[in-house]
Amino acid sequence: MDLESVRDSLIRQEDTIVFSLIERAKFPINSWAYSPPQNGVDAFSASSFLHSFVRESETLHAKAGRYENPEENPFFPDDLPPSMVPTHDYKQVLHPAGSSINVNKTIWDIYLNKLLPLFAAEGDDGNYGLTAACDLACLQAISRRIHYGKFVAEVKFKESPEEYGPAIHDQDRAGLMKMLTFEAVEEMVKKRVEKKATVFGQEVNLSDNSKSKETYKVDPSVVSRLYEEWVMPLTKQVQVEYLLRRLD
Numbered sequence: 301m302d303l304e305s306v307r308d309s310l311i312r313q314e315d316t317i318v319f320s321l322i323e324r325a326k327f328p329i330n331s332w333a334y335s336p337p338q339n340g341v342d343a344f345s346a347s348s349f350l351h352s353f354v355r356e357s358e359t360l361h362a363k364a365g366r367y368e369n370p371e372e373n374p375f376f377p378d379d380l381p382p383s384m385v386p387t388h389d390y391k392q393v394l395h396p397a398g399s400s401i402n403v404n405k406t407i408w409d410i411y412l413n414k415l416l417p418l419f420a421a422e423g424d425d426g427n428y429g430l431t432a433a434c435d436l437a438c439l440q441a442i443s444r445r446i447h448y449g450k451f452v453a454e455v456k457f458k459e460s461p462e463e464y465g466p467a468i469h470d471q472d473r474a475g476l477m478k479m480l481t482f483e484a485v486e487e488m489v490k491k492r493v494e495k496k497a498t499v500f501g502q503e504v505n506l507s508d509n510s511k512s513k514e515t516y517k518v519d520p521s522v523v524s525r526l527y528e529e530w531v532m533p534l535t536k537q538v539q540v541e542y543l544l545r546r547l548d
């Protein structure tokens with residue numbers, strides 16, 4: 301595992317994220333799935349339909365061994381049943397102290413309250429089960445990408461321990477954030493995901509006159525904004541949290 305292969309995985313995961321958003325955009329917002337929106341109740345713990353849907357799906361996925369894979373992080377990690385499939389010997393790449401970092405609560409809040417209203421049309425078509433299945437796919441894809449920051453951080457640390465070591469000893473968050481940030485890479489990521497949303501989300505017609513109006517299934521600028529404002533900052537936050545524990 302090196303920085304290039306880790307970045308290749310992040311690039312491939314962009315496809316999954318863009319496609320999952322395109323699938324979710326087939327349905328209107330369908331707010332019933334996210335109620336009851338009780339005032340003052342934390343959206344993550346209120347038992348909305350989506351909450352129950354994700355929780356029960358994760359129970360099934362845990363039995364199927366999904367969370368044995370260190371790249372997968374459940375939204376509701378408490379009380380998950382053990383895996384019932386044959387044990388696979390996943391390579392233990394991550395340092396144990398940082399492997400359980402989980403920012404899914406933040407991801408859940410951002411997805412529901414910030415992202416969804418930006419790309420789902422207003423309205424209710426009653427397809428709550430299908431909508432929740434799409435939400436689950438989006439949440440899992442975004443979560444996998446953001447928590448992949450643990451692997452990115454491990455690789456960066458292994459490539460230059462002498463550079464990261466002192467900042468870890470000093471528990472210097474700002475210093476670590478600066479060291480692991482590559483602005484030129486971030487610019488490319490933003491441009492590439494916008495382009496992917498343009499290519500994957502266009503109407504494909506056999507006749508040429510389709511070029512006249514350009515509409516996309518998910519607004520490409522929303523995908524770029526998703527990465528700029530939430531995905532990349534949270535991936536970096538995971539990297540910082542991981543590095544802070546790297547020498548424990």
Ligand SMILES: C=C(O[C@@H]1C=C(C(=O)O)C=C[C@H]1O)C(=O)O
Pocket residue numbers: 307310452480481482483485486489531532533535536
């Ligand atoms: C993931 C990395 O770390 C940082 C976060 C990035 C991202 O989330 O895409 C991109 C560049 C870096 O600023 C990386 O270096 O590839």
